Amino acid sequence: MFNEWIDRGEELAVQFRSAEPFPHLIIDDFLDVETAENLLAEFPSPDAMPKSRDYVFGDKHELSSVAEQGPTSKAFYDALMSDKFKQFISTLTGKDLFVDPAFHGGGFHQSGDGGFLDTHVDFNMHPLHSNWLRTLNVLYYVNKDWKPEYDGRLLVKTSPDAEPIAIEPLFNRGLIMVTNERTFHGFKKMSLPPGVTRKSIATYAYELVPEGSTVARTTGWSPESAGPFKRMFARHYDTAVKVKTKIFGSATANNR
Numbered sequence: 001m002f003n004e005w006i007d008r009g010e011e012l013a014v015q016f017r018s019a020e021p022f023p024h025l026i027i028d029d030f031l032d033v034e035t036a037e038n039l040l041a042e043f044p045s046p047d048a049m050p051k052s053r054d055y056v057f058g059d060k061h062e063l064s065s066v067a068e069q070g071p072t073s074k075a076f077y078d079a080l081m082s083d084k085f086k087q088f089i090s091t092l093t094g095k096d097l098f099v100d101p102a103f104h105g106g107g108f109h110q111s112g113d114g115g116f117l118d119t120h121v122d123f124n125m126h127p128l129h130s131n132w133l134r135t136l137n138v139l140y141y142v143n144k145d146w147k148p149e150y151d152g153r154l155l156v157k158t159s160p161d162a163e164p165i166a167i168e169p170l171f172n173r174g175l176i177m178v179t180n181e182r183t184f185h186g187f188k189k190m191s192l193p194p195g196v197t198r199k200s201i202a203t204y205a206y207e208l209v210p211e212g213s214t215v216a217r218t219t220g221w222s223p224e225s226a227g228p229f230k231r232m233f234a235r236h237y238d239t240a241v242k243v244k245t246k247i248f249g250s251a252t253a254n255n256r
Helices: 009-018 033-042 071-080 083-093 228-235 237-248
Strands: 024-028 061-063 107-111 117-121 132-141 154-157 165-167 173-178 184-187 198-208
Antiparallel strands (some): 154 165
């Protein structure tokens, strides 16, 4: 399923670690062509995907049940859970990593006309496992015949005010990127024709850390174009989520 890059972990680790503005790796031709086409064919429609819990900070749909959408989706899920992929991402980072089997906050992500995702940094501790530290985002783009005028580029930077690096969400492109308190990313509001959506599949890799060694942080939003209410909500988002979680339990959503 994976192309030859999967056997070049040590070589690509140098590229990953030296990338700006923070460690990341863009992998074109992520999957063999037949698998990529079949995965696109199995991609669910927006109507079959719940609206994300990004509140005023994003407009997209998401569905975490990747393995249940068809034989190619199941094979893709199994490949990401395989020892070979685990070895690759561990070699990139020099850490013993593993992919979350539940794809919590990940899975199929899809945005249509007017879709956007405000600049943010991701939550760090898994909501259901207090010793799982989120270390990598693994993104796969499923956008056939994507045109430059659609934009939808993922803008990555190390602070809200920094000049971003733009990564186009091209078909059969993978992106593996570090996630921490300085890995800001998002995409601007898109203008898309009828029937065109920005599609990706996201999963997250974790490392085990001692219980209580890391202070949990929820998604931190830094909207660039926002009115006073949205800016105030962004400033107090962490407190609001903690209160909501205490009352209703965990329901963390995410990204890209």
